[in-house]
Amino acid sequence: MGGLIFAAPSSGSGKTTLTLGFLRAVSRSGAAIRSAKSGPDYIDPRFHAAASGHPCINLDAWAMTPDRLRSLARHKAGETLLIEGAMGLFDGAPPDSRGSTADLARILGQPVVLIIDCARMAGSVAAIYHGFKHHDPRIYLAGVILNNVGSPRHEAMLRRALGDTPVFGAVPRDTGLAHPSRHLGLQQAGERADLDAFLDHAADIMDAHLETDALLRLSMERKVPLGTSHPMRPPAQTIAVAQDLAFGFCYPHMLDDWRRAGAQVTPFSPLNDDAVPPADFVFLPGGYPELHAGKLAANSNFMQSLRNAAQTSDIYGECGGYMALGEGLIDADGTRHRMAGLLALETSFAARKLHLGYRALTTDHPLLHGSYTGHEFHYATTLRADGTPLFKATDAEGTALPPMGLRAARTCGSFAHIIDAGLPAS
Numbered sequence: 119m120g121g122l123i124f125a126a127p128s129s130g131s132g133k134t135t136l137t138l139g140f141l142r143a144v145s146r147s148g149a150a151i152r153s154a155k156s157g158p159d160y161i162d163p164r165f166h167a168a169a170s171g172h173p174c175i176n177l178d179a180w181a182m183t184p185d186r187l188r189s190l191a192r193h194k195a196g197e198t199l200l201i202e203g204a205m206g207l208f209d210g211a212p213p214d215s216r217g218s219t220a221d222l223a224r225i226l227g228q229p230v231v232l233i234i235d236c237a238r239m240a241g242s243v244a245a246i247y248h249g250f251k252h253h254d255p256r257i258y259l260a261g262v263i264l265n266n267v268g269s270p271r272h273e274a275m276l277r278r279a280l281g282d283t284p285v286f287g288a289v290p291r292d293t294g295l296a297h298p299s300r301h302l303g304l305q306q307a308g309e310r311a312d313l314d315a316f317l318d319h320a321a322d323i324m325d326a327h328l329e330t331d332a333l334l335r336l337s338m339e340r341k342v343p344l345g346t347s348h349p350m351r352p353p354a355q356t357i358a359v360a361q362d363l364a365f366g367f368c369y370p371h372m373l374d375d376w377r378r379a380g381a382q383v384t385p386f387s388p389l390n391d392d393a394v395p396p397a398d399f400v401f402l403p404g405g406y407p408e409l410h411a412g413k414l415a416a417n418s419n420f421m422q423s424l425r426n427a428a429q430t431s432d433i434y435g436e437c438g439g440y441m442a443l444g445e446g447l448i449d450a451d452g453t454r455h456r457m458a459g460l461l462a463l464e465t466s467f468a469a470r471k472l473h474l475g476y477r478a479l480t481t482d483h484p485l486l487h488g489s490y491t492g493h494e495f496h497y498a499t500t501l502r503a504d505g506t507p508l509f510k511a512t513d514a515e516g517t518a519l520p521p522m523g524l525r526a527a528r529t530c531g532s533f534a535h536i537i538d539a540g541l542p543a544s
Contacts, residue, residue, distance in 0.1 A: 121201060122198065123156075127207065127250065137202040138169045140321075141200060144330065151197065154176065154177045156219045160367040160368075168317060175190055177191060177222055179216070179217045179225060180476055187225050191345075199228075201222070206219075208220045211514035217514075224254075227258070229336050229340065231333070232250055232261070234247065234264060236268075237266035237291065240275040243262075243280060248283075260284060261285060289324070350375040352375070352379050355382065356382045357381055358386055358431075360400075360403060363406065365404070365439055393423035394420070400434070401439070404437030404440075406438060408449050411447050412455055414457070432529075433460065441465045443463070444457050444464060446464045465501065468499075470497040477509075477512070478492075480511075481509050490537070504524075506524065
């Protein structure tokens with residue numbers, strides 16, 4: 119059971135595109151490959167899954183214990199686990215970059231390949247690589263992939279500067295590899311009609327320019343260490359989970375934990391105006407409800423069934439799901455849309471403000487009672503939030519934050535996305 123980490127000096131170096139192309143190229147060759155994403159990310163894992171044909175897991179070195187990470191990273195014999203890093207290799211949460219891709223590499227003991235965007239450099243590539251190579255000797259930095267190479271002459275200059283450094287490929291500039299962007303990251307995988315064509319094009323380029331066999335051999339050099347699983351307990355025996363383009367941000371490991379514990383998990387689509395299925399617990403994950411607010415407000419079958427469910431079931435919403443449980447949501451154009459009205463909450467995207475960071479959460483809510491690690495990332499402004507907060511919260515540095523979320527009767531929610539049970543190690 120081998121693994122491999124694609125990392126980079128910084129965001130924007132091409133990690134995601136190269137990861138997707140490599141996943142598609144290897145999977146269509148018939149070799150067994152799965153993937154993981156470092157850190158709190160809902161967008162990239164859906165692209166990973168489309169490229170490889172297998173679900174992508176999240177491995178978060180800030181929010182998860184080493185045992186939990188090792189347990190989640192275990193996979194079948196003969197199968198490669200490709201992990202896409204986040205940001206730069208050594209970039210993590212303040213104050214000391216804990217939770218970085220480097221932390222994950224140390225915990226899992228897997229080789230790292232550094233992807234360097236070479237579009238505006240030549241000889242300097244060696245200084246960058248060797249600086250990263252020697253910054254932390256506990257990390258096995260095995261070589262480099264040169265990205266955005268301008269010409270054969272440019273590639274020759276880069277290789278000459280790197281000397282005997284293993285170079286696992288030189289990928290040329292290609293405008294066909296660009297991703298459309300959105301205010302919270304990449305366009306979702308389900309929104310790209312040309313996704314398969316894009317992935318195949320990326321795979322063709324990787325087949326032509328990466329040393330695929332050498333990378334696969336590298337991935338088998340070290341086994342992922344054994345870890346003890348510490349699954350999250352299900353909040354109920356029967357659980358209904360909203361899953362569509364408006365409410366798509368749910369971690370696979372959470373749903374897997376619930377199912378392995380014997381819970382019945384039933385998906386439904388608010389965008390399709392599905393009624394909430396009968397369940398003891400209803401979960402509205404985050405997503406982009408603000409982009410579909412008019413449709414959601416008009417979906418009376420969903421909205422009324424949600425209000426009815428609140429009389430007999432416990433309901434929990436995260437971020438976008440939390441906003442949908444409120445009384446009103448104002449979109450970016452300033453139009454107010456009526457939401458479920460189960461929480462005394464008004465939110466707006468007309469006045470945008472970034473809220474970003476890890477959260478340590480505790481609550482005495484009867485169903486969610488305990489401590490959690492989580493993450494917050496949204497641009498919504500809270501205009502009104504009346505009632506009892508759901509969580510006590512601190513940030514990644516342990517600084518106390520204002521109480522988060524709301525609870526009213528059997529409904530609760532907050533802007534935080536829960537990642538795992540327990541609090542982060544100090």
